[in-house]
Amino acid sequence: MVGWLTRVAGASGVTEEMVLPVLGAKEFVAGAPLQLGLAPGDVVAVPELAYPTYGVGVALAGCTVTTYATPRDLVRSDARPALVWLNSPSNPDGAVWSPEETAELVAWARSAGTLVVSDECYLEFGWEDQPVSVLDPRVHGGDLTGLLAVHSESKRSNAAGYRLATVSGDAALVRELLDIRRNVGLIMPTPQQRVLTALVADDEHVRRQREVYARRRALLRGALEGAGFVIARSTGGLYLWAALADGTPDPAAHLAARGILAVPGRPTAPRGRGFVRVALTVNDRDVQRVVDRLAEG
Ligand SMILES: Cc1ncc(COP(=O)(O)O)c(C=O)c1O
Structure with missing residues (x-):
């Protein structure tokens, strides 16, 4: 699995404990604010044109949404969100953010104490522009603290029915998520894990x-x-x-x-x-x- 991530995200130094299997990206998107410990009063930044489930997760945690048109707009705003959702390539408009713009957002988030959760389920599908992962060293400069990336086999492998996705990045956050998810019955069943392992081992x-x-x-x-x-x-x-x-x-x-x-x-x-x-x-x-x-x- 880790070799796959190295290929997909260009991430170096990714180890097993940095990867968490989840039951499809949607399940994680809807649960992330709550599972990451956000509470009413916390603000979550979401792209203005966005996959609607980001808003569902914010509502379930009782948090407040702020929207942004581009990462650069967010960096230049007064917003101090607890969490920012990135989605490049984007659903619905296929926007792709450059490595420079993504790195700028990550640096800003670090200084603001903001978690960055990057929904990268369309990462393999760059056409005129090549998408970059937040796990790419060009973006994080060697430090994964406060960063999570979401990848989905629904998109990468056209296998939506199997409900297979992963969350990878900051090992401490992944450990916390695993502890919480274990206690609410969200551990991936073994047959699904076997399919996930087979799919991530194959690029063809x-x-x-x-x-x-x-x-x-x-x-x-x-x-x-x-x-x-x-x-x-x-x-x-x-x-x-x-x-x-x-x-x-x-x-x-x-x-x-x-x-x-x-x-x-x-x-x-x-x-x-x-x-x-x-x-x-x-x-x-x-x-x-x-x-x-x-x-x-
Ligand atoms: C941006 C985005 N994130 C997450 C998902 C959900 O993916 P999954 O099938 O892994 O739940 C979708 C599906 O359309 C999506 O467009």
């Missing part, structure tokens, strides 16, 4: 799946652009974040009228208005149907 299936996504992405991107859409960010991850160039306010309805289902950007955040999230996770036959329907106009 990840490489093949990446090719599948790259192909779908090229097809969908071309078809959307041909149908009047512009693609924003989306330089990594498993989604295309798209808006109609003519400013049509509800592109999800525009697609629905053509028999194409995409997630509207608006419910995620006001900044999502006018955008849709198109997933690369549908099967090849449905991707071709989308391409054909967009071509029909």
Whole structure:
């Protein structure tokens, strides 16, 4: 398992006690603020355009959310959160933060006493930009204190049904999490651990799946652009974040009228208005149907 992390995150010096198996990233995202000891009154910083479960975890712990558009905005703000969620490549908009920007955020978090939990479940899916892990020495400078990274086999191995993910980083935090999770029945069952061990030992299936996504992405991107859409960010991850160039306010309805289902950007955040999230996770036959329907106009 540790060899896998060294490959995925470029992390050196990662040992077994720095890796905790969890029952899917979602389970951990929803439980992290509570399990990390946050309490009502604590503030959690979450990306403005974000996977909704960060907010669920904050609500379960009775904490307060503050949002940020980019890590640099957060660093330059007056916010002093107890925890910051990073997500690069991002769901929903595929934004990828550079090593410099990520390192800057980590340095700022250290000086503010803020924990950084980086949801890196799309880490293997960098397209125009290469995502970086918080476990990368370029980001943490040799000190993992206060840093955790979340990786998911749902994404890396296209194995969502098995509920397999890991949390790695600061050994003291991992130990604390293990103690708490042991007492609330969240230890991964042995059959799941065996599947996890097999998947992290193999990179070939990840490489093949990446090719599948790259192909779908090229097809969908071309078809959307041909149908009047512009693609924003989306330089990594498993989604295309798209808006109609003519400013049509509800592109999800525009697609629905053509028999194409995409997630509207608006419910995620006001900044999502006018955008849709198109997933690369549908099967090849449905991707071709989308391409054909967009071509029909
Ligand atoms: C950003 C992000 N984090 C976590 C998850 C959950 O992943 P898992 O299937 O491992 O629970 C998702 C799934 O869509 C996601 O987009």
